[in-house]
Amino acid sequence: MDQMRVDRSAPTLRELTLEKLREAISQGFYRPGDRLIERTLCDQLGVSRTVVREVLRHLETEGLVETGSHSGPIVARLDPAQVEEIYEIRALLESEAARACAERATPALVKQLRDIRKEIEDAFDKADFKRVLLNTEHFYETMFTGGQKLMMHQVVKSLNARINQLRSVTISSPGRGTDSNREMNKLLAAIAKKDGEAAAAASLEHVRRTAGIAMAALAEKEAATSD
Template sequence: MSTMNLQIPRQAATLRLLVEDRLRTAIASGHFKPGQRLIERELCEQIGVGRTSVREALRQLEAEGLVITIPHRGPEVSSITYEEARQLYEVRALLEGFAGRGFAEHGSDEAIEELRLAVERFATAALGEDRAELVAAKTRFYAVLMNGAGNTFVKQSLTMLHNRITLLRVTSMTQTGRLANSVAEIREIFEAIKTRSGDRAEAACKRHIEMAAHVALAVLAKAEPGETHNGKA
C-alpha cells in the first residue's frame, strides 16, 4: 500500500466534511482501489480522527456510490461495470455540453478568469507525478465549469455523476498520451468559453468527455468477466 498522508488538522471545524474529502480523494487517486475493504479502525489511525467521523464520512460516500457495504464484510470501495461507465459518460457528455454552452453565453468575466486559473493549475499538475494534486486540479476545473454555467440542477446532476465517475479517472488519464490530450481538450473548452461561443463550447465539452470515455471504456473492455478497473476521466 502507498504511503499517502491522510492526516488532517485536529482544529478543523468541519471535521466530517474534511474526512469525506480526504477519503474521496484517496479513492479518486487510486490509493484505495475498487473492491478494497475500508476498515474503520485502520482509517481512524491513518486519518487521525475518531470512529464517529469516519463512520459518517463512509455513509456519505456510500450515498455517492463510491463505497458499498457488503453484509458480514463491511464497507469497501465500489466497482463500476463497463455498461455503467458507458451510461455515465453518455449522460455526462450531454450535461457538460449544456454547461459549457451556458457558461459561454451567460458566465461572468470573473468566472472566466477563474476557469483560466483552473486550467493552468491542471496543466501544471499534469507535468508532475502527484496523483492527488492531479485529481484535485481536475475536480477544481469541473467545479468552476459547473458554477459558471449558472444552472443549479445541472450542477447537482453533474456532481452526482462526477462522484461516481471518480472510480474511472486515474485509469483513463494514466493511459499513454491521454493526459496531454486532456490538457489540450480543456484548453479548447476555455478558449471557446472565453470567446463566448456557445456552439464551440458545447462541442468542446462533449468531445472531451467522449475522448475520456473512449479510453476508459477500452480499459474496461479488456477486463475479464467480473473484473473491474479504476481510473480518471
C-alpha cells in the first residue's frame, strides 16, 4: 500500500500555477484592473482551462482577483480604505511580534535575522525586487516565529498576497531602499538589544512610513486616471 501514498512534499500543478500567477500579480506583471483572459493564461502558463479557473477562484478568495458581471476576472483594484486597513493590521500585529521577538531574542535568532537583512540590502543594491520581496517575507516569518506569535503570523499570512502587492509598489519607489534599510536595521538593533519597547516603536515607524508611500502612490494613480 505504500506505493499508493500521495507525495505531499511535491507541489501539484494547481499549486505551481497558483504560485506563478500570484507572483505575477504581486510583482506587477499584471496590474490592478487588467483583464485575466483564461485562454491567454492557459497559453502563458501551459496548463488547462480547468486549472486556470481553479486558480482564479482561489486568488479571488485572497483578494487579488475580482470578477465583474461583464468584464470577467480582473486583477483587483487597490481600494484606499482596504489598503489603509491592511496597514493598520500590520502595525498592530508586527509591532507586537517585534516586541515579543526582542524579549525572547537569542544570539542565534539575531544572527538569522541579520543574515536575512544582508540578503535584502544586497537585493536592493541590485534592484532585484523579487528577491527583496522573498527575503522580506522570510524576515517577518522569522520575527513572528522568534516571538512565538504563531497565530498572529497566520493572520498576516492570510493577507500576504495583498501585502506583497503593496510592497511591490513601495519598494520600487525612488530612495525607498535606503530608507527601508535604515528603518529595518533600527528594528533589528532593538531586537539585538532585547529592547521590546524600542523594537515595537521601530516596527510602527516602519509600517506607518510604508503606508504613507503606498497611500500617496494610490492617490497619484487615481488623480492620473481621472485627468
